[in-house]
Amino acid sequence: MPTLRTEAVSKEFGGVQALKGVTISLPAGSTLGLIGPNGSGKTTLLNIIAGLEKPTSGAVMLGETRIDHLPANAIVKLGVAKTHQIPRPFAEMTTRENVSVAVMYGRRRIKDTKRSLNEADRLLSLLGMDARRDLPASSLTVQEKKRLELARALATGAEVILLDEVFAGLSSDELRDSIQLFRKIRGEVGFSALIVEHVMGAVLTLAERVVVLEEGAKIAEGTPDEVVHNEAVIRAYLGFEENDSPG
Amino acid sequence: MRIAGLGVTFFGLLALMLLLLILPFAFPFSTSVILINLLFYTALAYSINFITGMTGYVSFGHVVFLGIGAYALGASADVYGLDPVLGVLLGAALGLVFALAIGLVTLRFRGVYFAISTVVIALAALNIVLELPQLGGSQGIILNLGFQPYSWYYTIWGIVLFEMLITYYINRGKLGLGIRAIKSDEDAARSVGVNVSALKLYLFGLSGLFAGAGGAVFAWTTSGVFPYETFSLTFSLQMLAMIIIGGVGTSLGPILGAVVVYLPSYYFLTVAIGTQLIIIGFAVVVIALFIPEGIVGTLKRRSASLRELLE
Ligand SMILES: Nc1ncnc2c1ncn2[C@@H]1O[C@H](COP(=O)(O)OP(=O)(O)OP(=O)(O)O)[C@@H](O)[C@H]1O
Ligand SMILES: [Mg+2]
Secondary structure, X not given: OOOEEEEEEEEEEOOEEEEEEEEEEEOOOOEEEEEOOOOOOHHHXXXXXXOOOOOOEEEEEEOOEEOOOOOHHHHHHXXXXXXXXXXXXXXXXXXXXXXXXXXXXXXXXXXXXXXXXXXXHHHHHHOOOHHHOOOEHHHOOHHHHHHHHHHHHHHOOOOEEEEEOXXXXXXXXXXXXXXXXXXXXXXHOOOEEEEEEOOOHHHHHHOOEEEEEEOOEEEEEEOHHHHHOOHHHHHHHHHHHOOOOOO | OXXXXXXXXXXXXXXXXXXXXXXHHHOOHHHHHHHHHHHHHHHHHHHHXXXXXXXXXXXXXXXXXXXXXXXXXXXXXXXXXXXXXXHHHHHXXXXXHHHHHHHHHHOOOOHHHHHHHHHHHHHHHXXXXXXXXXXXXXXXXXXXXXXXXXXXXXXXXXHHHHHHHHHHHHHHOHHHHXXXXXXXXXXXXXXXXXXXXXXXXXXXXXXXXXXXXXXXXXXXXXXXXXXXXXXXXXXXXXHHHHHHHHOOOOOOHHHHHHHHHXXXXXXXXOOOHHHHHHHHHHHHHHHHHHOOOHHHHHHHHHOHHHHHHOO
16 A cells, blocks of 8 residues: 655646645555645645646655556556545436446456445445435435445545545534544555545544645644644634634 | 346347348348338447447537448449448448547547537538549449349348447446446546546447448448438438437437337438428427437336336
C-alpha cells in the first residue's frame, strides 16, 4: 500500500486561484482530515488526486509513480477512488448493479458477472443496505446515495479512499452511527483515507492528522488537537462563522 | 430460465435466424425481396444501436458509414472487378476505420454537439464525393453485377447474425454493465474505473463496421451507387426511428423496430417517400411521448415475467 502525496499543487479556473501550492501526504493505512470553509478548494484537491481535473502546476505521487497526467479510470485501477460530494449514482441501474460496475472495472477487475454481484451484495450488507439492493439507485434517499458512493469506492478495491463530505447533513445520532460504521468497515477492509469535511466533527474524531485549507492555501497542519487550537484556523473559522456554523 | 447463461431472447433470436435461413426456399421469390430489404433495415438498426442505443450518443449522420461502405463496394467492383462479397468486407473494414478516425475526434463532444458533428460530417462526405471524378461525381457509379438474390440474401443474413450475437454478448456481461454506466453518467463511470473513451470508441467502431457492410450490400442490390440516395439523411432518420420504436440498447429492439418501420413502408410503397417520413416521424414522436423506452423497454417495465425474458 503506497503513500499518496500532492506536491505544491496549484489550480486555476479562469482567473480563480482555487489551489495555491498545496502539499499533503497520506501515508499507507493512515487517515488524514482535510477541512476548510466553503470554496476553500477541498473538492478541487480531491478531484485533482482522482484525475477528474488536471493541476495547473505541481504533482500528485502515488508511491514513486506520478499520477496527475493519468485519466481518472487509470487512477482507479492503481487503487485510488473518490466519492462525490453531490452523489452521482447510475440512476437507472439498481443499487447492486451500481456497486457491481465498480467491482468489475476497479482495481480487482473481476470479470464474472455472478461473482461481482456477490461481492456487491457483501459490501452492501456491510453498509447496512441489503434492503435497497434491487431498487433503482434513483429511488434512494440522499444519505443512502452517499453510502452508495462509499460502497462503490470500496468496491473498486481501492487502497486509498477520498471521501468528500460523506458525513455532512447528518443528525448527531446518525453521525455517531456513521462514524462507528466507518470504523467497522475500516477494520474489515484496510485502506488509507483522506476525509474532507467543512464541519469539523467527524474529521476530528477519525483523523490522525488534519490539514486546513483557506482560499486555496494550506494554513495549518497537525493533530486534531493542535489544529483546533491554531490561531490561523480559529481566525479562518471565525470569519466563516458569520454566515454558517462550523459544527 | 437460462441455458448456459443464455436466456429466452437469445434462443428466440437464434430460432428466428434459422427460420430466415431456410425461408427463401419455401417462398416465392417476391417474398425473398421483401426479406432482403427487411434484413437490410435490421442490419442498419443493429448498427446504430451499438452507439446511439447503448450509449445515448445520437449519431444523426450515421448514413456516412453506409455511404462509405456503398462506395467501397462500388469503386472496387467497378475499377478492379472485385467480387461483391469481398466488396462487402472492404466496406466493413472502411466503415470501421472511418468510424475510429471520426470517433476519436467527435466522441469528445457531448449531447447535441456530438449529434451536430455527425450531421456535419455526413454533409461534408456527400460534398466530397460529389467533387471526386474517380467516384463518378454527381452521377455516381453504375455497376453491372446482375441479379443475385441468394447471394444478397445470405450476405445480409450473415451480417445481421453477427450483429445480434455481438449485441447479445455485450449486453449480458461486463461490457454491457460498463456501457450502461456510461449512458447514465459518464464522469461517474470514469470514477469507478470504466475506460469510458475506449469503450465509446469500440462501440462507434462496431457501429461503423456494420453500417459499412450494410451500405456495401445496398450498393450491390441496387447495382449502383448514387450519391444523393446513398448519403440521404432519410436513412439516418429511419435508423434512429427503428431503435427508438423497438427499444434502445436492447438485443431484441432493433429487429422489432425494423419490422415496424419497414413493413408498413413496403406495403405503402405507392405513398410518396416524404409522406412516409412524416408518418415515421409522427410514430417516433408518439412513442417518445408515451412509451419512451420503446416496445421492448416498455414491455419489460410493465410485466415482471417479461422482464426476465426480454433482453
Ligand atoms: N469547474 C470549476 N470552474 C470554475 N471554478 C471552479 C470550478 N470548480 C471549483 N471552482 C472554484 O474553486 C474554488 C474552490 O472550490 P471547491 O469546490 O474545491 O471548494 P470546497 O472547499 O470543496 O467547497 P465546499 O465546502 O463548498 O464543498 C471555488 O471558488 C469554486 O468556485
Ligand atoms: Mg467541496
